[in-house]
Amino acid sequence: MTYPRMKYGVLFSLTGLYLWFTYLGNVILRWVKKKEKWYDRYILTLKTLYHRFSENKNIILIVFIINVFVWVIVNINIIEYGNLSSEYLWKYPYNYVCMTEEKYTDEIHKVIKEPDEKIDEYAYIPLISNDGGEYVGISEDSYNKLTKNKKEHIKQGEVKAVLEKSKQDDENMFQDKHVYLKTATGMRKFAIKKEVKEVLFVAQQSDIIRILVMNNSDFDMLRSLQKKNTVIMTQQTEKETAIDEGKLKVCEKKYEIIGFYKGSLMKEDRQDDLTTLIFYICIGAFLIISGIMILSIKIWSDISNVSMKYGFLKKIGMETKEIKKNVKKELSLSLWITFILSIVISGGALSYITWNVDWLLKKQVLITFFALLLFQAGYIILLREYGWRLANQQIQSERREKIWK
Numbered sequence: 433m434t435y436p437r438m439k440y441g442v443l444f445s446l447t448g449l450y451l452w453f454t455y456l457g458n459v460i461l462r463w464v465k466k467k468e469k470w471y472d473r474y475i476l477t478l479k480t481l482y483h484r485f486s487e488n489k490n491i492i493l494i495v496f497i498i499n500v501f502v503w504v505i506v507n508i509n510i511i512e513y514g515n516l517s518s519e520y521l522w523k524y525p526y527n528y529v530c531m532t533e534e535k536y537t538d539e540i541h542k543v544i545k546e547p548d549e550k551i552d553e554y555a556y557i558p559l560i561s562n563d564g565g566e567y568v569g570i571s572e573d574s575y576n577k578l579t580k581n582k583k584e585h586i587k588q589g590e591v592k593a594v595l596e597k598s599k600q601d602d603e604n605m606f607q608d609k610h611v612y613l614k615t616a617t618g619m620r621k622f623a624i625k626k627e628v629k630e631v632l633f634v635a636q637q638s639d640i641i642r643i644l645v646m647n648n649s650d651f652d653m654l655r656s657l658q659k660k661n662t663v664i665m666t667q668q669t670e671k672e673t674a675i676d677e678g679k680l681k682v683c684e685k686k687y688e689i690i691g692f693y694k695g696s697l698m699k700e701d702r703q704d705d706l707t708t709l710i711f712y713i714c715i716g717a718f719l720i721i722s723g724i725m726i727l728s729i730k731i732w733s734d735i736s737n738v739s740m741k742y743g744f745l746k747k748i749g750m751e752t753k754e755i756k757k758n759v760k761k762e763l764s765l766s767l768w769i770t771f772i773l774s775i776v777i778s779g780g781a782l783s784y785i786t787w788n789v790d791w792l793l794k795k796q797v798l799i800t801f802f803a804l805l806l807f808q809a810g811y812i813i814l815l816r817e818y819g820w821r822l823a824n825q826q827i828q829s830e831r832r833e834k835i836w837k
């Protein structure tokens with residue numbers, strides 16, 4: 433999924449929806465007029481529908497956009513940033529990651545003695561380019577093991593550049609198609625096979641990890657020129673408390689180890705994201721209140737016309753029960769259409785976005801979605817009832833004025 437395409441897709445969708453909202457009533461009437469019996473039977477409803485779309489198309493579209501934005505974008509972001517159980521797993525594939533010399537790996541194993549430990553080691557080499565850029569070099573075998581991709585093959589003299597970040601980040605590592613790396617024997621030119629953004633170790637850290645994946649032969653040759661043999665250690669445990677960060681940090685200071693802890697990084701991440709969470713909550717609250725006010729103003733603005741219309745119909749013999757039914761329908765018909773369209777579009781978007789998401793996160797997104805759905809449905813029902821009472825009061829008051837006159 434590419435975000436530029438999504439952006440243009442949203443613009444085209446909104447344009448199409450505006451045209452649909454603008455001309456839908458006319459299209460329906462033209463089609464229904466061909467079916468005379470059905471048209472005659474529902475003529476009042478169809479006239480109302482046409483009137484609502486022609487008079488309130490912009491308001492309907494605004495409410496629809498607000499609903500979709502809140503039910504999809506705001507919903508997902510509030511759940512993601514406010515969810516303690518999701519733990520941003522996509523950013524933290526390992527509980528602990530450290531970069532150290534090979535001779536110190538035994539010290540790490542002594543600190544971590546939990547029975548459920550799963551520690552893997554990947555040889556790496558520190559690399560520096562001619563412009564001073566610092567990179568981590570790993571072999572294609574290590575890369576395939578990390579990504580569980582057995583088909584990636586890199587030719588000699590090529591590198592695959594991996595930026596340890598989320599795919600939607602805009603930053604790039606290289607502008608040119610080649611990179612010149614410093615070695616013990618001088619500069620060596622490598623062709624950039626391709627550049628990707630993905631998370632191999634940990635995505636949230638103060639300094640971005642820039643990884644160059646190399647052909648096995650190139651990697652072994654460059655590693656043989658290094659004075660120190662360095663490895664990346666990764667640990668996965670069933671229990672997060674299995675990691676004693678205090679002892680590991682003592683090892684880091686003693687042996688100059690670079691370590692990344694899932695727990696600490698998550699805490700920093702959550703502190704940074706708290707502002708974003710508050711922002712989305714405020715945006716969601718503002719938009720929900722705005723949507724409520726738009727619906728309320730729309731109902732109130734229609735009371736006078738509806739009262740005059742059905743006051744006249746009452747005079748010529750329409751029963752109160754029938755008036756009540758039609759007033760409620762007329763006041764809420766366009767609201768229900770917007771509501772149903774919002775459900776269809778938002779539900780489809782949420783299904784697509786959360787297709788491969790963890791079930792717990794998906795369930796919480798759906799719960800919030802249905803809570804917002806029920807909230808607005810209940811509000812429309814109350815508005816319809818309140819609108820009928822106002823319209824009925826106005827009809828009765830007009831009738832009393834006529835009697836006294």
